Amino acid sequence: MPFVTEEIWQRMPGAEGSIMTARFPEPTDFAFHPAAMKEMDLLMGIINGVRNIRGEMNIAPSKKVNILVEAPDPEEQATIHRNAHYIRSLGGSKEWR
Numbered sequence: 001m002p003f004v005t006e007e008i009w010q011r012m013p014g015a016e017g018s019i020m021t022a023r024f025p026e027p028t029d030f031a032f033h034p035a036a037m038k039e040m041d042l043l044m045g046i047i048n049g050v051r052n053i054r055g056e057m058n059i060a061p062s063k064k065v066n067i068l069v070e071a072p073d074p075e076e077q078a079t080i081h082r083n084a085h086y087i088r089s090l091g092g093s094k095e096w097r
Contacts, residue, residue, distance in 0.1 A: 039079045043086060050091035064094035 009019035016022075050067055059065060067087065071077045080087070087093065 039083070042076055042079055043083050046080070046087055047090045050087075050093070054092065061092055064092060067091055067093040 006019055009015050009022070046069060050065075054061070054065065069080055069087070071080055
């Protein structure tokens with residue numbers, strides 16, 4: 001895979017030289033977005049919850065189920081609606097509300 005990795009590196013914006021001679025990134029090199037982390041925590045919680053319930057009820061991953069999500073907070077509702085396709089896909093749902 002080193003050739004693929006080098007090819008990807010060469011196409012990255014701001015990349016100079018070979019990945020073999022580049023410095024290793026530091027944690028401070030990455031942007032921190034608290035709002036994005038809050039959204040991901042919400043979505044991961046929903047998807048993990050659905051998967052846990054499916055496992056506890058011995059529902060096969062191939063079987064599509066209906067999901068009901070209750071979120072009284074309008075901000076959380078917006079996040080859920082914006083990312084519903086991820087919940088359906090990763091939660092194994094055919095329909096959700």
